[in-house]
Amino acid sequence: MLRIIKSANFIFVIVISNVAILLSSSAHARDIEITPYIGQIFSSDLVNNVDATEVMVDDVSHFGLAVAWQDSPNGQGQILINRASHDFISSIDQLEHSFDVSYAHFSGVAQFRQKDYVTTVSLGLGGAYFQTDNKDEIYPSLTIAFGTRYELSKNFAIVTELRGYASYVEDDNQLFCDGTSCHALLEESMWLEGTISVGLAFKF
Numbered sequence: 292m293l294r295i296i297k298s299a300n301f302i303f304v305i306v307i308s309n310v311a312i313l314l315s316s317s318a319h320a321r322d323i324e325i326t327p328y329i330g331q332i333f334s335s336d337l338v339n340n341v342d343a344t345e346v347m348v349d350d351v352s353h354f355g356l357a358v359a360w361q362d363s364p365n366g367q368g369q370i371l372i373n374r375a376s377h378d379f380i381s382s383i384d385q386l387e388h389s390f391d392v393s394y395a396h397f398s399g400v401a402q403f404r405q406k407d408y409v410t411t412v413s414l415g416l417g418g419a420y421f422q423t424d425n426k427d428e429i430y431p432s433l434t435i436a437f438g439t440r441y442e443l444s445k446n447f448a449i450v451t452e453l454r455g456y457a458s459y460v461e462d463d464n465q466l467f468c469d470g471t472s473c474h475a476l477l478e479e480s481m482w483l484e485g486t487i488s489v490g491l492a493f494k495f
Contacts, residue, residue, distance in 0.1 A: 322494055324367070326450055328355035330488030332375045334392075337467070337475035339382040346475045349378050353486055359400065367400040369413065371434070373486070381474035388474055390423040390466070392484070394456060396434045409440040411452075419458035419482070424474075426466045430482075432458040440492070448492040458482040 332353040337346040355373035362368045373394040381388050398415025412435075419432040438452035460466075460482050467474045 322361035324357075324359040324361075324492050324494045326357040326359070326490045326492040328357065328373070328450075328452070328488040328490035329353070330355075330452075330486050332484055332486045334375075334377060334484045335478065335482055337379055338478045340473040340476045341382055345478075346379050346382060351375055351377060353488070355486075355488065355490070357490070362399075365402045365404065367402065369398040369400050369415070371396045371398060371415065371417075375484075379475060383472055383474050388424055388467075390421065392482075393420040393422075394418070394432060394434070395420075396432065398434065398436075402440075407442045409442065409448075411438040411440060412436070413438070419456065421460075421466055423466050425469050426464075428460075428464065428466060430458045430460050432456055446494045448494070450488075450490040450492050452486070452488045452490070454486045454488065456482075456484045456486075 330353055331350060333350045334348045336348050338344070339346050353373055353375040355371060357369055357371045359367045359369040371394070374391065376389055376391045378387050378389045380386070394417065396415035396417030398413045400411050400413040403410040403412075415434045417432050417434065419430050421428045421430065434454060434456050436452050436454035438450060438454075440448045440450050442448045458481070460477055460480055462480050464477060465473070467476065
């Protein structure tokens with residue numbers, strides 16, 4: 292429950308701060324769009340701290356929410372929130388442990404239109420919030436995505452997307468460690484995840 296509350300607080304702060312930026316810098320913004328996403332997320336593996344063998348991290352469902360606004364005829368600004376919960380088997384006690392990763396990014400989205408069909412490319416900066424049984428940390432993160440939109444009407448569109456996340460994590464992080472014991476380690480300083488998603492965009 293505490294992890295859920297901390298994650299909700301992180302997301303709330305990111306959303307409020309970005310909405311404040313949006314309102315102050317885009318007072319005349321129009322065509323605000325809300326898009327809930329669902330899909331599958333694929334992540335890097337962890338490493339056994341004893342013999343450096345791989346520790347498998349499961350691929351799970353993820354949930355996301357994007358708030359976008361039309362900044363130009365062929366471009367959007369976007370605030371994207373995404374969250375997933377992963378499991379792995381500890382290299383110490385051989386039990387299943389879980390950790391959550393919540394992403395918050397501010398992105399620019401380029402739109403390439405062909406009548407009712409739109410191809411999108413987006414690039415964003417933000418943060419990744421890691422929550423494990425032992426530690427909570429926020430790290431800088433990049434995201435890039437390629438997607439499609441099929442516009443059912445002026446106000447509704449079906450959205451599909453392939454997205455990648457790259458988060459810089461400290462080499463000496465103790466995310467999965469309890470004192471001197473570590474259930475697993477991050478193999479490298481860059482944590483990578485990819486998603487396949489589908490969503491329904493509502494424009495107003």
